[in-house]
Amino acid sequence: MAERDGLGAPALGLRQYLLAVASKLDAPAWFCEVEVPATAYLALEQRLERFPDHETALLWDERDGWAAAVESASGEDVVVLAYLGEDLLPDPCAVAEFVRDLYGDKYPGQPDPPNFRRPGSADGFDERLAAYAGKNVCLPEGQA
Numbered sequence: 752m753a754e755r756d757g758l759g760a761p762a763l764g765l766r767q768y769l770l771a772v773a774s775k776l777d778a779p780a781w782f783c784e785v786e787v788p789a790t791a792y793l794a795l796e797q798r799l800e801r802f803p804d805h806e807t808a809l810l811w812d813e814r815d816g817w818a819a820a821v822e823s824a825s826g827e828d829v830v831v832l833a834y835l836g837e838d839l840l841p842d843p844c845a846v847a848e849f850v851r852d853l854y855g856d857k858y859p860g861q862p863d864p865p866n867f868r869r870p871g872s873a874d875g876f877d878e879r880l881a882a883y884a885g886k887n888v889c890l891p892e893g894q895a
Contacts, residue, residue, distance in 0.1 A: 764883035765789055768840060769811070771883075775847040776809075788870035789813040789880075797854060799832075809850065813839065813876065815864040817846055819853050833860035839867050840879055 762785035769791050773781045776793065783791035791811040799807055805821040808829060817835035822828070835841060835849045852859035868874055 760881035760884045761785070761877040762880075763885070764880035765791075767885070768843075768880070768883045769793070771843040772809075772846050775843045776850055778809075783811075787813070795850065799854065809846070813870050814866060814868060816867060817841070817849065818864075819850070819860065831864075833858065833862060834864055835859075836861040836865045839876065840883075 765783060765785055769781055769783050772778075773793055776795065778793040779796055781791065781793040783789065789812065793809040793811075795807040795809060797807065798805065799821065802821045805824075808820050808822070810818045810820050810829065810831065815834055816837070816839045818831045819833050819835075820829040820831045823830055833853070835846065837845060849859050868876060
């Protein structure tokens with residue numbers, strides 16, 4: 752598959768998944784690109800103690816999944832600090848835990864990209880995304 756329809760079930764599923772992650776993190780802003788290769792950016796309000804002068808963000812792409820990053824000194828690029836590395840589409844609660852650990856004394860995730868898949872491959876990834884379309888991915892605690 753060379754292109755992903757911005758209105759189809761995989762694109763809607765990606766947006767729904769990202770919305771669930773952003774909601775879990777109270778992210779002030781996020782955006783995504785649904786065409787191959789799909790990517791996303793979630794701004795985080797809190798800065799890392801070890802990088803107090805740099806904005807912090809979560810990045811996602813369909814090759815490596817989630818990564819924690821900080822803006823470079825110029826503010827034009829981002830520098831990846833760690834990859835979550837569990838799965839391309841981990842539960843939003845796992846992403847939130849990754850971020851909590853990042854702000855704590857832990858160094859979560861892994862330093863190298865996991866390289867889960869080749870973007871655009873016919874490997875079932877679009878079907879996984881489509882499963883999130885119209886689905887409440889991560890309900891608040893105590894709700895089923």
